[in-house]
Amino acid sequence: MTVHRRPFLLFLACAMAWLPATAHAQGVRGDVRLNWGWLQLRPFALDSVPEDGVSGSGLQRQLASGTVVTCIEGDFCRWYENNGQRQDIMPFTQDLRFAGWTGVQGLSFHGQMRTRLGSDDLWPRTDQKFDLLTGYLSFNRTAYQIKAGRMYRASGLGYYNFDGASAVWRGLGWMWVEGYAGWSLARGINAPRNGNLYQEADLLATDRRGYLFGGELGFRGGKVFSGSATYQRELRTDRLALYSERAAVDLRALVGGWAFDGAASYDFAYDQLNDARVRITTPQLLGIRFGAQARHYTPFFDYWTIWSAFSPVGFNEGRLSGTWTSRTLPLLVELGGAYREYEDTNAGPSNTTIKKDGYRGFGRIYWSPDKWYVDARYRAEDGFGGSRYGGDLVLGRYLATGSASYVALRGTATETLYEFREGERYVTGGALEGSYDITTANLTLDATLGFYRIEDKNRPLADTWTEGRASVGLRWRFNTGGTR
Amino acid sequence: MRRLAYLSALVLTVGAGALFAATRGAFEFPHQKHAALGAAGCESCHAGIYSGDAALNVSADPALCAGCHNGQAFPEVGYTGYTPQESGLKFQHANHPKLGCQTCHGIPGGEGEMAVQAASGDTCLACHGNGATDHFEVGVNPCETCHYDPAPGHTPDWQTQHATAAAAELPQCSQCHKETFCVDCHDGPKNPGMQYHPANFVTRHSAESWAAPMECAECHSREVFCRDCHSNQGVAQDGRQNGGYHDGVANWLQQHGAAARQGMESCTSCHQQTQCLACHSAKQGWRVNPHGPDFDPERAADRSTQSCAICHTGY
Numbered sequence: 001m002t003v004h005r006r007p008f009l010l011f012l013a014c015a016m017a018w019l020p021a022t023a024h025a026q027g028v029r030g031d032v033r034l035n036w037g038w039l040q041l042r043p044f045a046l047d048s049v050p051e052d053g054v055s056g057s058g059l060q061r062q063l064a065s066g067t068v069v070t071c072i073e074g075d076f077c078r079w080y081e082n083n084g085q086r087q088d089i090m091p092f093t094q095d096l097r098f099a100g101w102t103g104v105q106g107l108s109f110h111g112q113m114r115t116r117l118g119s120d121d122l123w124p125r126t127d128q129k130f131d132l133l134t135g136y137l138s139f140n141r142t143a144y145q146i147k148a149g150r151m152y153r154a155s156g157l158g159y160y161n162f163d164g165a166s167a168v169w170r171g172l173g174w175m176w177v178e179g180y181a182g183w184s185l186a187r188g189i190n191a192p193r194n195g196n197l198y199q200e201a202d203l204l205a206t207d208r209r210g211y212l213f214g215g216e217l218g219f220r221g222g223k224v225f226s227g228s229a230t231y232q233r234e235l236r237t238d239r240l241a242l243y244s245e246r247a248a249v250d251l252r253a254l255v256g257g258w259a260f261d262g263a264a265s266y267d268f269a270y271d272q273l274n275d276a277r278v279r280i281t282t283p284q285l286l287g288i289r290f291g292a293q294a295r296h297y298t299p300f301f302d303y304w305t306i307w308s309a310f311s312p313v314g315f316n317e318g319r320l321s322g323t324w325t326s327r328t329l330p331l332l333v334e335l336g337g338a339y340r341e342y343e344d345t346n347a348g349p350s351n352t353t354i355k356k357d358g359y360r361g362f363g364r365i366y367w368s369p370d371k372w373y374v375d376a377r378y379r380a381e382d383g384f385g386g387s388r389y390g391g392d393l394v395l396g397r398y399l400a401t402g403s404a405s406y407v408a409l410r411g412t413a414t415e416t417l418y419e420f421r422e423g424e425r426y427v428t429g430g431a432l433e434g435s436y437d438i439t440t441a442n443l444t445l446d447a448t449l450g451f452y453r454i455e456d457k458n459r460p461l462a463d464t465w466t467e468g469r470a471s472v473g474l475r476w477r478f479n480t481g482g483t484r
Numbered sequence: 485m486r487r488l489a490y491l492s493a494l495v496l497t498v499g500a501g502a503l504f505a506a507t508r509g510a511f512e513f514p515h516q517k518h519a520a521l522g523a524a525g526c527e528s529c530h531a532g533i534y535s536g537d538a539a540l541n542v543s544a545d546p547a548l549c550a551g552c553h554n555g556q557a558f559p560e561v562g563y564t565g566y567t568p569q570e571s572g573l574k575f576q577h578a579n580h581p582k583l584g585c586q587t588c589h590g591i592p593g594g595e596g597e598m599a600v601q602a603a604s605g606d607t608c609l610a611c612h613g614n615g616a617t618d619h620f621e622v623g624v625n626p627c628e629t630c631h632y633d634p635a636p637g638h639t640p641d642w643q644t645q646h647a648t649a650a651a652a653e654l655p656q657c658s659q660c661h662k663e664t665f666c667v668d669c670h671d672g673p674k675n676p677g678m679q680y681h682p683a684n685f686v687t688r689h690s691a692e693s694w695a696a697p698m699e700c701a702e703c704h705s706r707e708v709f710c711r712d713c714h715s716n717q718g719v720a721q722d723g724r725q726n727g728g729y730h731d732g733v734a735n736w737l738q739q740h741g742a743a744a745r746q747g748m749e750s751c752t753s754c755h756q757q758t759q760c761l762a763c764h765s766a767k768q769g770w771r772v773n774p775h776g777p778d779f780d781p782e783r784a785a786d787r788s789t790q791s792c793a794i795c796h797t798g799y
């Protein structure tokens with residue numbers, strides 16, 4: 001469980017204090033989601049034999065079958081093997097999301113929590129039984145908003161979650177200023193950096209939590225311009241080092257149906273632009289809209305790792321896309337592509353020539369006559385590291401016009417190539433998907449069942465197998481009404 | 485970077501030209517110059533607007549204008565009718581009769597029925613937004629109540645292309661979307677029923693992770709999420725079967741440098757730092773220097789001497 005006691009207890013106490021009043025006259029709305037999944041994997045298992053059961057000498061030896069094993073003198077010889085057996089993985093999650101109004105104007109409480117069952121080591125984080133994803137009190141007035149608790153913060157730097165407080169002032173209407181501070185949580189896992197998840201995943205994982213603080217200045221020029229600048233710093237709680245120091249700028253203009261975007265994020269320690277892009281989207285004319293984007297991307301790594309010191313290089317990419325929405329037919333067509341080129345690595349001579357560029361092409365046709373729909377998508381990724389070509393074809397039918405209930409049949413085919421690995425992979429399969437919305441009961445039930453044939457060609461020891469996947473989800477929405 | 489700069493300049497130039505063209509010639513009827521017509525009521529020109537008969541074309545009939553602007557009483561005008569701009573809104577005037585025109589179109593402080601302007605989306609959000617007093621908001625009414633799919637500005641690729649808009653206009657986003665809406669996707673491994681990625685993306689995600697059309701680490705921890713699965717499936721260093729992932733290149737260990745610098749994110753999805761430090765450390769092993777020519781050690785050390793100390797003594 002990754003809940004931190006202080007903020008969680010604070011949140012819980014506040015929520016409990018207000019709940020009686022809330023139940024009496026105020027509104028609480030939210031939903032409960034139950035999701036059960038089933039999938040099959042063929043994990044590798046570590047096997048071993050005594051050293052005297054293997055002929056030869058040295059660290060690397062071979063079994064009679066040809067399997068290479070690693071031997072430690074006086075110990076066992078070990079190897080990983082795939083015995084072809086499937087393992088059924090059945091993760092089950094329960095989410096509760098709610099927002100409640102307390103009776104004090106502007107004061108509300110919000111929460112999102114998740115439990116996970118199905119303790120399989122093979123599905124990430126199923127050993128983490130409970131997550132408080134968000135849980136905060138919000139005091140929201142026209143000119144300002146104050147939040148305290150566990151919250152996410154979205155900015156040009158991406159998504160960061162933390163336990164703490166934030167305050168936004170927007171008294172002038174056309175601009176806003178925000179400050180925030182608290183204990184940081186690691187991105188993507190909603191847990192402290194010194195928690196067991198990191199400790200188990202990396203031998204050099206940091207041993208300290210982090211403080212996160214930052215500020216944002218934003219402005220809005222009517223409906224035309226808007227922008228924001230963010231500065232954020234994350235440091236160890238013993239203040240011996242930073243985990244990150246970053247800034248971001250985002251600008252957007254909407255004029256006459258034209259959209260102009262510009263954004264950049266910057267890493268102070270390594271003097272690098274991580275993700276910078278400019279983009280133009282045209283207005284829709286005769287149902288056609290185009291978009292063009294230029295982007296530079298270099299990955300960002302936290303400072304507790306050594307990765308940025310290895311001087312990773314980025315790529316520059318141009319992207320064009322267009323969509324056509326028919327005025328007379330229930331038809332949408334989308335086409336696009338991108339080309340990227342990597343910067344010079346300065347990595348010295350090598351006998352291996354690696355790809356220095358890559359392209360992407362994608363297309364989609366969505367046709368929805370009456371209650372039926374056909375959704376065909378194709379995507380080709382070709383370039384450095386790996387390539388894939390393939391797509392999905394979905395044929396579906398809504399149970400009634402305007403209804404969210406549907407049933408669909410999906411077919412899929414993909415070829416994947418690896419630049420540095422032997423062989424190529426083909427994935428073909430299909431699935432039955434559906435959703436049933438019981439509006440009167442605020443219930444939605446959805447389910448999928450699919451089977452995918454996985455074939456590795458030109459790869460030793462790889463055999464073809466079929467993977468099964470299924471999911472069942474239930475969502476119940478509640479709303480007690482009331483006013484804020 | 486130079487190519488990117490050229491491309492950016494080109495995009496901005498084309499954009500500026502298009503912007504200039506788009507903003508020229510936009511017709512806007514000068515309502516306040518025609519204040520005297522206000523007494524007849526809005527429906528005298530916008531007939532049928534409440535009944536829904538004119539829901540698809542709310543502008544006045546050109547014949548009405550020509551009645552006065554006939555070249556004798558008033559100069560002729562070239563108005564031939566107004567083609568409404570395409571909109572992603574499902575808004576119908578007929579559905580909002582009780583509000584009255586001034587509620588949405590009135591100019592604050594303006595006098596008379598003709599002190600009007602185009603309605604702002606903010607007016608809609610006063611009732612339909614996330615902070616609406618009466619909770620018409622998301623969760624009660626889905627987006628499709630007001631918006632055609634895709635919603636205005638939310639292009640078909642919006643799901644993967646909204647980052648800048650979200651950052652630049654966050655207060656606007658929050659009008660319709662609650663924080664939990666974002667968490668639905670920005671929360672790493674999640675409910676099996678979620679469909680952010682294509683079906684069975686797990687078995688075909690490799691190329692996308694190399695190409696990084698989006699930053700995977702935005703939602704997925706490289707250390708915890710990626711490595712965990714890669715180990716179980718035998719493609720990570722500590723879960724490999726014989727040749728592992730790099731068996732397509734002979735002597736990979738001796739010539740992986742360029743690939744590592746180009747695809748560092750992919751490396752970290754399988755390898756722990758200690759595995760690289762076996763060679764790339766000033767304290768041990770082969771002492772191979774991993775720093776590129778632009779590496780500024782003082783700048784990095786200013787932020788984190790601890791990461792320097794992993795490989796170097798004296799920190």
